[in-house]
Amino acid sequence: MSRSARLLRLLDLLRRARQPQTGPALAQTLDISLRTLYRDIGTLRDQGADILGDPGLGFEMRPGFLLPPLMFTPDELEALMLGAQWVGNQADGQLAAAAASALGRIRANLPMDLRIELDTSGLLVPSTQAIPQEPWQGPLRAAIRSQHKVLLHYRDQKDQTSERRVWPFAMGFFEHVRVLAAWCELRQDFRHFRADRVLEVEILAERYPESRARLIQRWSRQMGHKAGQRC
Structure with a gap:
């Protein structure tokens, strides 16, 4: 294991630990000497890692440390x-x-x-046929981040138009279409809206009352339940 990989592994061990880790335990996990472990901890501290502790007491890292790109x-x-x-x-x-x-x-x-x-990695993502990008992708992503309600002017598969007040919480990027997942106030249920059928978007000043995380949890359970019914 290279030194950079070892430092990365040490950071992962400290970040995931729920209690202070002793030097001998860390050294055994990494298959290095105690002296090398203490030197590695010093290197990480010099790079900005907020590692608390001393030899004989155990080590732990405060949350919030961002991994440097070089790691x-x-x-x-x-x-x-x-x-x-x-x-x-x-x-x-x-x-x-x-x-x-x-x-x-x-x-x-x-x-x-x-x-x-x-x-020079040689790994490539093949270019696909260009898909027209809907101009409201950016505003919809902003509404998802800020958890604001949105008024959609929408055309369904039967070519009928309607207005929907929705709570957008996720957007799926598929190969040929983008899909907005939202809670629909009209239907009082989760609905999926194809971005290419959206005619106009109005971001409302009102935030929706339920957190995005909670909506995603309820939506995921509902999708899992429906998938189970189809099996």
Whole structure:
């Protein structure tokens, strides 16, 4: 195991632990000496990790520490690169630009060897036929983040139009279509709206009364129950 991979593993052990970890236990898990472990903890502290503790007392890390980009493993970097390429092909221009910007920021902070690995990975996301990007993808994503109600002017599969006040909480990006998952005030139930059938979007000032996390939990249970009924 390389030193960078070992440091990453040590960070994961400390972040996931629910109580202080002793030096000997950490050293045994990593298959290194106590001296090497203490040196690695010092390195992580120098890089900004808020690790509490001392030899003989155990070590723990305060929550909130962000992993520096240089600590990503090659597999993690390839996953990030593939994800950014996919977003560039499938999402709206604003989100695609954000993915490219984030990947560029990570790349700029990588050591040269990992930067070369990223640039020459040979992993590609094939370009698909261009799909028209609906202009309200950005506003809908903003409404999901801020948990605001939305008024949709919508055309269904029978070509009939309607207005729906909905609570948007998720958006699915499929190969040929984007789908908004929301609670519909008219139907008093969860509904899915194809983005290409939305005619107009109005973000309302009112926030919906239930948290996005709670809506996702209820929606997931309902979808799981319906899937079980089809089996």
